[in-house]
Amino acid sequence: MRTAAYDILPTPVRRSLKKMGRDIRVARKRRRLTIAMMMERVGVSKTTYLSVEKGDPRVGIGIYGTALMVVGLGTPFADVADSARDDEGLALDEARLPERIRPRSGEPAL
Numbered sequence: 001m002r003t004a005a006y007d008i009l010p011t012p013v014r015r016s017l018k019k020m021g022r023d024i025r026v027a028r029k030r031r032r033l034t035i036a037m038m039m040e041r042v043g044v045s046k047t048t049y050l051s052v053e054k055g056d057p058r059v060g061i062g063i064y065g066t067a068l069m070v071v072g073l074g075t076p077f078a079d080v081a082d083s084a085r086d087d088e089g090l091a092l093d094e095a096r097l098p099e100r101i102r103p104r105s106g107e108p109a110l
Contacts, residue, residue: 009057020064021055027071028053041070 028038039049044063051059052067065077083089 014055014057017057018055021053023073024064024067024071025053027073031071033071038067038070042066 028035033041035046035049039046042049042052042063043066044052048059048063049067052063061077065075068074068076079085
């Protein structure tokens with residue numbers, strides 16, 4: 001069932017979610033885990049778990065993360081928005097650095 005939220009998602013986001021769902025399904029099958037086993041380990045209903053394997057954007061990110069951990073794919077969200085790897089943000093910060101720093105009036109210079 002398509003929703004308004006699905007329709008406004010950018011195409012690359014939709015494709016990424018579908019790929020993640022397929023990847024989870026493939027990982028589950030490689031490990032010979034049944035859907036029932038995954039439902040129990042992730043802690044969701046069959047409908048919700050099947051939505052995970054379809055890459056449904058209505059499923060919470062925590063459920064996707066749990067499914068990834070269950071199949072042994074680690075914690076992929078840990079580095080998704082890692083500020084240390086944000087090259088553009090770091091460049092912007094560096095560009096905003098002042099040329100010269102003066103002590104405020106009344107503050108002793110070191």
